[in-house]
Amino acid sequence: MTKKNTASIKPQPVKASRATGRVTITDVAQEAGVSAMTVSRALKTPTLVQKEAHARISAAIKKLGYVPNQAASTLASAKSNVIAVIVPSLTNMVFIDTLTGIRDCLGQAGYQFLIGETGYSPDRETQLISTYMRHAPDGFLLTGVEQQEEARLQLAANHIPAVRMFDLSPSSRDMTVGFSQKKAGYAIAQHMVAQGYKRPGFLAAQLDPRVMKRREGFRKGLMEAGLDPNVEVMLPSPTNVAMGASLLSSLLQQYPDCDAIFCCNDDLALGALFECQRRGLKVPQQMAIAGFNDLPWAACASPAITAIVTPRYQVGYQAAQMLVQVLKGEEPAKTRIDLGFELAVREST
């Protein structure tokens, strides 16, 4: 019972029973014979660590199967490396392409994504933004420019930058990447007028703000040509291919002399094309069809469908790029990027 002995059996500090069993950075540090700080550096800024130490650390990580704890990192650094992306729908391929653009831009940078779907509901959007706030995302990528006041305030209060996609804001304080929905609708009208169609109609569902802006442009174009802008059937419910067929049927019932239709998206256009085939209506001789977005089937349908080609991948990519600039503390060269659109004229008109 010498002093030495006593020392060697000194009571272990009462182990709090909260051990998670996970391999921590401290375990790696002990194994490699360095401090936790050095392990942390080896992971984040390897150049600041002596080569030999780095090798031992790498070996220790592999041996122990160490996986960094993101939560601990986020808490300590107040940086989550998370970007919250909020889109109206995932069933809509348009937004999938946008997500691909975002991922291609940000994925390499080690960002993680929180992907939210609003179902085209502004309330749900506000709620999602609020929920995602808990994850302290570094930034938000939002769809449209119509966020509710509450959501805008919460973003501002927490100093979280947000880029809005698929539309353009008049205010240069907002960051927006998109194109003019109205001009796109207008372009379709002009094309139909130029082709000599006398009674063009409009088919729409899921009447979100961007659809309504397309309609506005389309009507403007028709009116300028002295045509009736009221040949239209619109349904607020979610859009799908089958609805293209039923909307066309309604339209023909109300306006039997309609000779061309602008469908607010390509799903409706596809359904409308099938309905024409069923009715034996020749496209475009008896009925011209134009779609919107240029999803994969438009170009390869028979007949190929005329459509507005939207830069949806670029919308995602460049919105992400703008966000990255802001996160780096740089001033983006432009806070409002108009990517424009194209009109692909094909057999259906």
Next chain:
Amino acid sequence: MTKKNTASIKPQPVKASRATGRVTITDVAQEAGVSAMTVSRALKTPTLVQKEAHARISAAIKKLGYVPNQAASTLASAKSNVIAVIVPSLTNMVFIDTLTGIRDCLGQAGYQFLIGETGYSPDRETQLISTYMRHAPDGFLLTGVEQQEEARLQLAANHIPAVRMFDLSPSSRDMTVGFSQKKAGYAIAQHMVAQGYKRPGFLAAQLDPRVMKRREGFRKGLMEAGLDPNVEVMLPSPTNVAMGASLLSSLLQQYPDCDAIFCCNDDLALGALFECQRRGLKVPQQMAIAGFNDLPWAACASPAITAIVTPRYQVGYQAAQMLVQVLKGEEPAKTRIDLGFELAVREST
């Protein structure tokens, strides 16, 4: 200079300059005149908090705009409330429907999702699993049963439960929710044989394991009927609508007498249908077409397309349900759920 004075001007503990400026649970506690613990309880288990205290806490939260810090919560509780979902592709509507099922089952429970896309690459899948490990997800939902050894080991080592979707594992130790891909392919062959087609062919792209199992079943069915199983064109590259048209062209060039095709997915079937229309081939009189999955356009095409109807929403929903059971510590009644499939016979065959 009394002792009292000295005490009252005792030096502030040196404020570490790491303040994040965020409103914390402690701020709320002070405002409400309770301890942080009580605020935490008010948020998680309101029934354990006195009604009056709860009211003051709610008021304080609103007044201060408090947002809980998820990272701190995850770190302290060792529970992330995150489920990692890994699918091959987001461009494929099949998996979007599956995600919807997952969300419908888990979303209410307050889970967040980390959604990964492998691009059909096993290596990428392993890498994603590894990356997501840092977020300490409570569970994984994976696609297919072919994970690499490294990934399986990492999941096992960290005791993270994983449910595999869209296929069935022979081992009851794996948790799988899906259906027999092989039987589905077989069912198509049987149907074509029954309809009297003499020279059915197979069109496929993106030759993932599930596609290959469909093919296997299809070939089996043809061979049993004494038909040649080698009327096929397969391309490993990603699938899309346009490819349906080009694959059909290749097939017809090699096998001009082919009178029916089984397309390994509906995109190919749609492209093939358009190609038939362009060639003036009557469907199904000169060429029958069957698809796989029953995406929205199959039923409403002209002619409507015969297809295997896959329970993809249910695959997601029930896989999520099984995972929840395991996370609750319950033993799932079945670790292998065969949801089956249907064959929707339509005009195209």
Next chain:
DNA sequence: CTGAAAGCGCTTACAG
């Protein structure tokens, strides 16, 4: 029904 103490596993801000 409530609270003081300790700890989750990292990183920051220093000091060498």
Next chain:
DNA sequence: CTGAAAGCGCTTACAG
């Protein structure tokens, strides 16, 4: 190039 100390904002495990 390296490390000891403190702190990020919660929750656990107790004790009352």
